[in-house]
């Protein structure tokens with residue numbers, strides 16, 4: 001269902017603080033621009049099968065969020081390829097696809113449109129989304145006033161209103177209060193039992209052990225191991 005083949009991702013960084021485009025061009029032309037290359041992913045390959053829940057673990061900076069962005073199509077890999085079959089719903093950085101100046105209500109239509117849902121569809125699902133988000137009257141308030149937990153609730157409610165074929169989740173289950181975490185965990189389990197393929201990053205090994213069929217372990221941008229959850233989490237904990 002998802003084939004990740006020899007994916008490498010290079011970021012180019014400059015140490016210098018450049019204040020304008022003019023300065024950038026002058027420095028570049030005069031050869032004074034120092035650019036460092038950084039490979040956030042190095043020849044990563046793995047498969048995610050239809051209907052399985054795949055966890056991604058690894059220490060800070062291992063490349064977990066980067067691989068999710070590449071699979072979601074947000075970043076184009078420098079080398080390698082990703083093939084996927086089915087519509088992908090990514091829930092990545094909190095608030096991506098949201099406009100902070102708009103209300104929760106307006107953002108349901110904005111974010112929903114970005115995810116590819118029609119206005120009529122969103123209209124028909126609006127009450128359900130608001131009810132699931134538990135935002136109540138806050139739905140009419142600009143979201144810049146929301147806490148990160150409230151934003152996560154809104155994002156999760158919009159993204160899971162339909163059963164996506166592939167759901168990509170970055171740490172979202174660790175945001176919000178315990179009750180909502182439990183509710184979103186149940187919704188994820190429901191989606192999984194309905195055949196949705198899920199790819200998710202979590203720093204909580206307990207969550208990974210509980211929810212995943214298989215796990216990819218990334219370290220410094222490289223795939224360290226791919227395997228069954230228990231075996232892999234045991235190895236990771238011992239490392």
Ligand SMILES: Nc1ncnc2c1ncn2[C@@H]1O[C@H](COP(=O)(O)OP(=O)(O)OP(=O)(O)O)[C@@H](O)[C@H]1O
Pocket residue numbers: 011012013038040058059060061062063064065066067
């Ligand atoms: N847009 C970018 N430009 C430059 N470097 C980046 C960019 N995005 C990520 N990186 C770097 O790539 C590396 C991998 O980042 P990534 O966010 O994928 O790691 P992660 O495993 O998700 O980390 P964490 O667990 O801390 O969230 C990091 O060193 C990060 O600083």
